[in-house]
Amino acid sequence: GAVVSQHPSWVICKSGTSVKIECRSLDFQATTMFWYRQFPKQSLMLMATSNEGSKATYEQGVEKDKFLINHASLTLSTLTVTSAHPEDSSFYICSARDVGRTYNEQFFGPGTRLTVL
Amino acid sequence: GQQLNQSPQSMFIQEGEDVSMNCTSSSIFNTWLWYKQDPGEGPVLLIALYKAGELTSNGRLTAQFGITRKDSFLNISASIPSDVGIYFCAGSLISGGADGLTFGKGTHLIIQP
Numbered sequence A: 001g002a003v004v005s006q007h008p009s010w011v012i013c014k015s016g017t018s019v020k021i022e023c024r025s026l027d028f029q030a031t032t033m034f035w036y037r038q039f040p041k042q043s044l045m046l047m048a049t050s051n052e053g054s055k056a057t058y059e060q061g062v063e064k065d066k067f068l069i070n071h072a073s074l075t076l077s078t079l080t081v082t083s084a085h086p087e088d089s090s091f092y093i094c095s096a097r098d099v100g101r102t103y104n105e106q107f108f109g110p111g112t113r114l115t116v117l
Numbered sequence B: 001g002q003q004l005n006q007s008p009q010s011m012f013i014q015e016g017e018d019v020s021m022n023c024t025s026s027s028i029f030n031t032w033l034w035y036k037q038d039p040g041e042g043p044v045l046l047i048a049l050y051k052a053g054e055l056t057s058n059g060r061l062t063a064q065f066g067i068t069r070k071d072s073f074l075n076i077s078a079s080i081p082s083d084v085g086i087y088f089c090a091g092s093l094i095s096g097g098a099d100g101l102t103f104g105k106g107t108h109l110i111i112q113p
Helices: none
Strands: A004-007 A010-013 A019-025 A032-038 A044-051 A067-073 A076-081 A090-097 A106-108 A112-116 B004-007 B010-014 B019-025 B031-037 B044-049 B055-058 B061-065 B071-076 B085-092 B107-112
Touching: A004 A090, A010 A019, A019 A032, A019 A090, A019 A112, A032 A067, A032 A076, A044 A067, A076 A090, A106 B044, B004 B085, B010 B019, B019 B085, B031 B061, B031 B071, B044 B055, B044 B061, B044 B071, B071 B085
Parallel strands: A010 A112, B010 B107
Antiparallel strands: A004 A019, A019 A076, A032 A044, A032 A090, A067 A076, A090 A106, A090 A112, B004 B019, B019 B071, B031 B044, B031 B085, B055 B061, B061 B071, B085 B107
16 A cells, blocks of 8 residues: 555656646545655755645745646646756655554655756 | 754675664654665655654664654664665654655665675
8 A cells, every 4th residue: 555656757858848747646645745856866855745725835945936736636746847947857756645544654656757958 | 954964875785794874963853764765766665763762673674763853773684685775864843754854865775795
């Protein structure tokens, strides 16, 4: 149980285009999901907290108009990188919180590799 | 914001050796978690620690939540080739790890046969 998927697993796009990344909890409902970004050989950095049915909460320094988050259902959150530029190239990882567990643990997806040309 | 200092940054060991890594913080966390990440994949939870002083094992892995709530260590006994990867500690301000996590910079474990 507690499986989180992401789609696509990798994407290459041209500078200036927008890219949507999906995060799904496959066998549990997730009222809260988190989006992280990981640059090569670095740690994961929290970008935003995605709450079902409400606006996302962004970490300091993360532009909400550039990284649009939508959490329209209990099993799906999407991250849209708008007007992507090469500096947005990174590994984007989501996690979902399983409130059905004793400690509400969060489980991570396999990540999406974004390359902006 | 909070920062986690994880050490060592990398380890080169022989197969069968024991491994020890740790994380420290200048601020208190109420939950400590240890993850392993393989290249191109998301992190996988190894051990979760929810109470100060807690010592928890998962097979050959043992982790402890420091009494001060500002540190944690992870030990791996009798390392095997599949232990290769990057290990991250992570802290949560909310008990249970229900908020966004703060990650350490990782320990890259390399095992020489």
